[in-house]
Amino acid sequence: MKRKWIAMLLTAAVAAGTLTGCGSSGADSGTSGEEGKVINIYTWNNEFRERVELIYPEVEKTSEDGTVTTLKDGTEIHWIVNPNQDGVYQQKLDEALLKQADAPADEKVDIFLSETDYVNKYTDADADVAMPLTDLGIDPDADLADQYEFTKTTASDVNGVQRGSTWQCCPGLLVYRRDIAKDVFGTDDPEAVAEKTKDWDTLKVTAEELKAKGYYTFASYADTFRLYGNNIAQSWVAPGETSIKVDPMIMSWIADSKEWLDAGYLNETVKGQWNDDWNKAMGSQSKVFAFLFPAWGIDFTLKPNWDGESGAWAVTTPPQEYNWGGSYIHACTGTDNPEHVKDIILAMTADKDNLLKISKEKADFTNTKSGMQEAASDNSFASEFLGGQNPFTYFAPVAENIKIAPLSAYDQGCVELIQNSFSDYYQDKVDYDKAKANFETAIRERYPDVTEVVWPQ
Amino acid sequence: MKKKSKSISYAKWGYIFILPFFVSFFIFSLIPLIDTIRYSFFEYYRSGIKEIGPNFIGMANYAELLKSDMLKYGGNTLILWLIGFIPQILVALLLAVWFTDIRMKIHAKQFFKVVIYLPNLIMASAFAMLFFTMFSTNGPVNEILMSMGLTEKAIDFMGTVGGTRSLIGLMNFLMWFGNTTIMLMAAIMGISVDIFEASDLDGCTGLQRFFYITLPQIRPILAYTLITSVIGGLQMFDVPQILTNGQGNPDRTSMTLIMFLNNHLKSRNYGMAGALSVYLFIVSGILCFFVYKMTIDDDPDGSKAAAKKKAKEERRRR
Numbered sequence: 212m213k214r215k216w217i218a219m220l221l222t223a224a225v226a227a228g229t230l231t232g233c234g235s236s237g238a239d240s241g242t243s244g245e246e247g248k249v250i251n252i253y254t255w256n257n258e259f260r261e262r263v264e265l266i267y268p269e270v271e272k273t274s275e276d277g278t279v280t281t282l283k284d285g286t287e288i289h290w291i292v293n294p295n296q297d298g299v300y301q302q303k304l305d306e307a308l309l310k311q312a313d314a315p316a317d318e319k320v321d322i323f324l325s326e327t328d329y330v331n332k333y334t335d336a337d338a339d340v341a342m343p344l345t346d347l348g349i350d351p352d353a354d355l356a357d358q359y360e361f362t363k364t365t366a367s368d369v370n371g372v373q374r375g376s377t378w379q380c381c382p383g384l385l386v387y388r389r390d391i392a393k394d395v396f397g398t399d400d401p402e403a404v405a406e407k408t409k410d411w412d413t414l415k416v417t418a419e420e421l422k423a424k425g426y427y428t429f430a431s432y433a434d435t436f437r438l439y440g441n442n443i444a445q446s447w448v449a450p451g452e453t454s455i456k457v458d459p460m461i462m463s464w465i466a467d468s469k470e471w472l473d474a475g476y477l478n479e480t481v482k483g484q485w486n487d488d489w490n491k492a493m494g495s496q497s498k499v500f501a502f503l504f505p506a507w508g509i510d511f512t513l514k515p516n517w518d519g520e521s522g523a524w525a526v527t528t529p530p531q532e533y534n535w536g537g538s539y540i541h542a543c544t545g546t547d548n549p550e551h552v553k554d555i556i557l558a559m560t561a562d563k564d565n566l567l568k569i570s571k572e573k574a575d576f577t578n579t580k581s582g583m584q585e586a587a588s589d590n591s592f593a594s595e596f597l598g599g600q601n602p603f604t605y606f607a608p609v610a611e612n613i614k615i616a617p618l619s620a621y622d623q624g625c626v627e628l629i630q631n632s633f634s635d636y637y638q639d640k641v642d643y644d645k646a647k648a649n650f651e652t653a654i655r656e657r658y659p660d661v662t663e664v665v666w667p668q
Numbered sequence: 669m670k671k672k673s674k675s676i677s678y679a680k681w682g683y684i685f686i687l688p689f690f691v692s693f694f695i696f697s698l699i700p701l702i703d704t705i706r707y708s709f710f711e712y713y714r715s716g717i718k719e720i721g722p723n724f725i726g727m728a729n730y731a732e733l734l735k736s737d738m739l740k741y742g743g744n745t746l747i748l749w750l751i752g753f754i755p756q757i758l759v760a761l762l763l764a765v766w767f768t769d770i771r772m773k774i775h776a777k778q779f780f781k782v783v784i785y786l787p788n789l790i791m792a793s794a795f796a797m798l799f800f801t802m803f804s805t806n807g808p809v810n811e812i813l814m815s816m817g818l819t820e821k822a823i824d825f826m827g828t829v830g831g832t833r834s835l836i837g838l839m840n841f842l843m844w845f846g847n848t849t850i851m852l853m854a855a856i857m858g859i860s861v862d863i864f865e866a867s868d869l870d871g872c873t874g875l876q877r878f879f880y881i882t883l884p885q886i887r888p889i890l891a892y893t894l895i896t897s898v899i900g901g902l903q904m905f906d907v908p909q910i911l912t913n914g915q916g917n918p919d920r921t922s923m924t925l926i927m928f929l930n931n932h933l934k935s936r937n938y939g940m941a942g943a944l945s946v947y948l949f950i951v952s953g954i955l956c957f958f959v960y961k962m963t964i965d966d967d968p969d970g971s972k973a974a975a976k977k978k979a980k981e982e983r984r985r986r
Contacts, residue, residue: 297914298934305717332716340717480805480822488806620716631915638827640918649920652737656931659713659940660720 247316247547250288250555253304253323255295259538262378263288265572266565267558286551301329308340311545321546322555325375327365327537328626331618334366334374334541341374341541347553349376354561358578361615366539369450375539376560378569380578381505382609383437385529386513389598391500392525395424401527401600408501411467414530418476421500430492430499431481432468432637433630437535438503439464440626446617447625453662455625455654462667465633472637482634495519505535506576506606514596522598526605532612576606583607624657708942713935721939729943737920738928738944744916745924748908749901751837756845757893763845764852765878770861781853784846795839796910800826803835829921832912836922839907848893855889856882888962895959899952905930 252259257277264270264280273280280288293303307320314320323341325333333341344351351363351373359380366375385408389399396407407417418428429435443458471477478499481488492499493516504513513524540559542552558565566577570586574594577583586592586603593601629650636646651664708729712721763784767777774780787795802809803825810822825831859882867877883890905926908916914930916923925948932941 305714308717335716335718338717480824482805482827487801487804491806631917635918638824638918640827640829645919652920653931656928657934658715659932659935659937660715 246286246550247319247321248286249317250286250321250548250551251291251317251319252288253291253293253300253307253320254538255293255300255324257292259324259540260290262569262573262575263555263559266562266568267555269554282551286548295326301332308543311340311543316547319545319547320543321548321552323541323543325539325541327381327534327539327618328623329620330365330375330539331622332620334368335620336368336370336372340544342544342546343372343374344376344542344556345372347542347549347556349553349557349561351376354557357563357580357582358560359580359610359613361534361613362537362578365537365615365618366541375541376556377537377539377578378560378566379507379537379575380610381507381534381536382576382606382613383503383505383508383529383533383535384526384602384605384609385501386504386509386524386526387501388499389523389525391421391426395421395426395500399525401525401605404525405528408530409528411530415476418471418474422475425498427478427499428471428476429501429503430478430489430497431483432472432477432634433484434477434503435468435471436464436626436630438529438531438533439467441533441535441616442531442614443616446619446622448619448621448661450619453660455621455661455664457629457664457666459667461629465636468633469637479638482638483630490516493517495523503529503533503535506574506602507536509594509596509602510574517596521596525597525600526602528605529609532609534613534615570603576603576610583610621658621661624654628653628657704938704942704945706942707938708946710939710942712939713937715935725939729939730947733940733943733947738925738947741916741920741923741925741928744920744922745902745904748833748836748840748904748922748924749898751833752840752844753894753897753901755837756841756848756897757890759841760845760848760852763849764856765882767849767853768856781846781850784849786846787842788844788847790843792839792843792906793910795843796907799835799839800911826911827918829918832917832922836908836911839911840901840904844897848897851889851893852886855886859885891962892959895955895962899955902926902948902952902955 254260260273260277260280264273269282269284271281271283278290280290282288291303291307293300304320304323307314308323311319323333332338344355349355355363355373355376358376362377362380363373366377367373387404387408392399392404396404398404406413408414414428421428439460443460445456445458447455447458449456468477472479478492478497481492483489491497493502493513495518502508502513509524509526517523540556542549542556546552560566560578563579563582566579567582567586569575570577570582571592583603584607587601587607588604590601592603593599632650632653633646635641635649636643641649647664647666654664655661707722709724709726710722711725711728712719712723714720766772767774767781801807804810805822805824805827809825810819813819814822823831825835863881863885864877867881872880903926904924908922908924909927909930912922914927916927925944929941929944929948932944
């Protein structure tokens with residue numbers, strides 16, 4: 212009996228010790244002014260980490276598996292990476308955000324990233340998961356004055372409070388094959404080709420020329436989507452409403468794509484983007500003349516799929532200015548490392564020298580107006596892949612003219628589903644009205660709170 | 669201290685040993701099951717990162733589902749299942765008869781049994797991925813057809829209703845015919861050799877033997893295969909999901925019920941998804957009832973297989 216009592220006493224003592232241990236450590240990191248020891252960053256690939264390692268001066272080293280980066284003051288950055296495909300990243304992030312209030316200090320999300328397609332979901336004022344930059348001590352008007360205006364608007368909520376900041380800016384260009392241009396137009400000079408691609412009407416005439424020689428202008432109908440879809444005048448869903456309003460711009464994308472496909476300007480065997488057929492269309496055996504890409508698309512998508520010699524491609528002005536993509540950095544509400552977070556955001560998005568370094572090393576078009584002006588005329592930014600052409604000369608003016616389309620939290624689903632639904636229509640599998648009906652069905656499945664879909668007259 | 673009872677009961681150990689199963693079943697199956705049914709009466713989903721509900725709305729989810737294209741997707745599921753099942757059962761029957769025929773003397777029987785079962789070991793999604801790449805418009809199958817001169821232009825397999833459906837059927841057939849063959853072989857081997865010998869003496873042909881002896885004798889197992897396959901078919905998901913990128917293209921003609929369910933889960937619509945699950949639960953329940961009837965009942969047709977099964981169950985009970 213006695214022994215039993217002693218055992219119980221000991222167990223209780225050990226348990227109590229453990230509990231006090233927890234309690235005290237919690238209290239430590241909870242006190243205001245003290246910074247936590249762990250910065251948790253949610254993202255979907257290594258892009259952000261590589262850029263932090265490249266330019267953030269406080270970085271000491273990164274562990275070999277790439278999950279932990281140690282800073283010089285001993286603070287650890289923990290990278291929590293989940294792929295973007297199929298909404299996995301957002302699912303995991305949403306779970307973490309719902310638990311944010313109760314999580315221990317070292318497990319709280321400190322920074323998370325979002326893409327333009329769903330940035331609006333996280334900058335929402337009511338949800339309040341992304342901190343206003345002013346709460347961190349960043350004044351957008353002074354500290355971020357050199358950023359492109361549209362990137363600041365994109366990361367703001369309905370009241371105009373900026374809740375995120377980005378290092379990149381994604382003006383898109385038209386990337387074309389030099390050999391095809393020589394064959395058809397007799398020249399591969401970007402200035403001369405720009406004359407042939409400057410607007411949609413001219414481009415259609417050019418498409419006919421290309422077709423006569425057996426070439427396709429673009430690979431798939433989805434290639435042109437961003438030029439229309441990111442230039443809509445009204446958001447898919449107006450704030451506070453539950454009806455989807457399809458913009459006339461989208462309707463012209465549908466009409467034009469059908470016309471182009473039927474005319475044989477597009478490769479009918481390539482259905483949409485990000486699939487095997489599309490990747491093959493970027494190879495040297497393909498008959499596709501051009502793609503529409505921002506800087507990341509050239510470096511991240513076109514380059515790995517091109518199997519010929521480098522220097523075969525060139526960039527020129529697209530028929531319409533557009534923006535595609537962009538990763539925003541947000542400070543998460545409830546972070547226990549506000550000072551570090553502020554420091555990282557400023558170093559990554561507001562320091563011109565740092566941004567120019569990213570442009571040079573990683574070929575991103577970065578978010579600094581004056582820096583990009585300099586890069587446009589600085590030949591050390593020339594790209595070998597583009598045959599010694601300096602792409603910034605073409606990116607910079609496009610970026611100046613971008614007016615970002617009004618965003619809504621429903622964008623990702625709308626963009627994805629309208630392309631899918633009308634894909635059947637382009638291939639003559641369903642008629643126009645059926646495609647519309649299929650879009651309505653699909654969008655209601657994705658967003659149960661959508662009450663109706665309004666098509667323009 | 670209480671006085672200890674004299675008799676020693678070992679029964680409690682039995683209960684203790686089966687306890688882990690019941691505890692885990694309770695936590696991981698029963699509670700979620702009841703929760704699913706409960707949520708089916710609620711409006712409960714996420715809009716962005718805001719949670720809507722749960723608000724009690726009665727049978728509204730069920731009514732809405734009946735108004736939606738649910739029955740059409742049910743039809744799709746049935747068609748896709750049939751395309752796979754008909755060749756599957758025919759080929760499996762043929763192979764099972766050949767493999768069990770003593771006079772055929774097929775060599776390396778074990779080897780073939782393993783080979784036909786192999787496709788079942790590959791993950792369905794990986795299999796679908798493989799087919800997706802092989803049959804894409806610029807894929808290897810089209811390249812082979814074109815280089816052999818069988819077709820001028822690349823065939824758009826996945827752009828047509830028939831093409832997509834047959835590909836899904838073909839995959840299901842390839843994955844499951846080995847499994848069915850082995851099951852049917854077991855059934856045929858359970859038939860007494862005496863019957864076959866007697867029929868031979870009476871001058872019975874191979875075809876007669878098949879239709880008048882083998883087939884009637886393995887009927888219970890055939891029915892069992894059919895029903896389990898229907899239940900599996902109802903839950904068809906990964907193959908069409910991967911092959912059509914979750915869209916059920918073209919024109920949602922290869923959208924199965926579970927893909928429909930999955931679409932609701934993208935917005936965490938637990939209410940609607942719950943209601944759909946309950947519908948599926950009821951249908952599967954009815955089918956299970958038939959299986960139960962078939963395996964537990966005394967054998968009405970006097971078949972050996974059923975009798976054997978019964979005897980086995982008797983033994984297990986003791």
